[in-house]
Amino acid sequence: MARAIATKESVQRAADEILAAGAMPTADSVRDRICGGSYSTISKLLREYIEAAEHANAVTSELPEAVSRVIHDAIVRVANALDIESRERVDAVVRSATEKQQKMRGELDAASREIERLEQALAGSEHEKGSSPRMRSQLPKTSRQRQSAVSRPQVSKLRFFRHSSRRAGMII
Numbered sequence: 001m002a003r004a005i006a007t008k009e010s011v012q013r014a015a016d017e018i019l020a021a022g023a024m025p026t027a028d029s030v031r032d033r034i035c036g037g038s039y040s041t042i043s044k045l046l047r048e049y050i051e052a053a054e055h056a057n058a059v060t061s062e063l064p065e066a067v068s069r070v071i072h073d074a075i076v077r078v079a080n081a082l083d084i085e086s087r088e089r090v091d092a093v094v095r096s097a098t099e100k101q102q103k104m105r106g107e108l109d110a111a112s113r114e115i116e117r118l119e120q121a122l123a124g125s126e127h128e129k130g131s132s133p134r135m136r137s138q139l140p141k142t143s144r145q146r147q148s149a150v151s152r153p154q155v156s157k158l159r160f161f162r163h164s165s166r167r168a169g170m171i172i
Contacts, residue, residue, distance in 0.1 A: 006030075006037030011045040025050075 014033035015025040023029065027043045034042075063071075 004034055004036030006034060006041045006045060008045050008048075010034045010037075011042055012049050015046060015049050 011030055011034065014030045017033060018025040018029055025046060027039060027046055030046055031037055031039065031042050
């Protein structure tokens with residue numbers, strides 16, 4: 001089984017738990033809490049943790065109550081100002097997104113109307129196209145009829161010309 005590795009975070013978490021239970025953290029108690037780790041590493045990290053906690057307590061205990069209150073009030077004002085600013089930014093982003101959404105809906109509606117118009121135009125052209133093949137089928141007949149009507153007199157003239165030219169001794 002692998003040995004547990006003592007990290008700064010695991011040592012701090014174990015020391016906080018031990019302090020919350022009302023006891024003083026020691027290297028042994030922290031080692032038991034994190035289920036292993038190097039004794040020398042735990043000792044070093046625990047010493048750093050205790051020194052940082054003592055330094056923080058020393059700084060806060062050295063400040064007079066009036067200064068602590070002023071600092072606290074300043075922090076609260078900064079937090080409130082940041083909260084207001086962040087809400088304004090969020091509101092601006094929401095307004096912008098809403099405007100873009102409305103614009104896109106308008107464009108979508110316009111595109112939908114254009115699609116509907118084009119579909120109607122297509123349906124109308126298909127209706128016209130549907131009658132067009134019938135007209136086209138009639139057109140070649142009419143054209144053939146015209147061609148045959150024109151061709152008959154020409155053929156009979158040609159026959160007459162051939163017949164008369166043979167009589168005259170001409171070869172056509």
